[in-house]
Amino acid sequence: MKLVLITAVHSFKREIQHLLKESGVKTYSYRNVTGFKDVSEEALASNWFGSEVNENESIAFYAFVPIENLEKLYALIFAFNQELETKSKVHLATFNIEKFI
Template identity: 40%
Template structure:
């Protein structure tokens, strides 16, 4: 079992939902978050919230999936990001769960 933490700008909401559903995610949660980074020297390409100087309305998805499904989700996000012409991308952190109840 894997825990995925995914951030995306609100404009990518429907795309992200489609990626999760088509990759076999049975359920997930998401909510609005305000992304902020106060580093004037940061590289905008490395910033998860796409802006170094201001707040950005983003979404945080929390997803519990099998290892197999996590691979599919990672591949679909990589493909989606490769097609984007904007600086903003979908970002994902994958956490392996040792125990679950």
């Protein structure tokens, strides 16, 4: 069992739910979050937003996932990201769990 954290811009919510279902993850939680990127070191001319703070509507999913479902989830999200034509991608991280009740 692993703890999975998935973050992305909010517009990918439905796609992520589909990827979770397709990989066999039937139970998960999600929250709307504010994504933040400090672009203060970028030249303002190349910064689309014209400010040093870039915030956007994002979403975070988390779930306890059996190891046998994990590789499929990674593969599906990797394939999804490969098809995107935007800079924003879906991010997936896994965490070891020492004990589980």
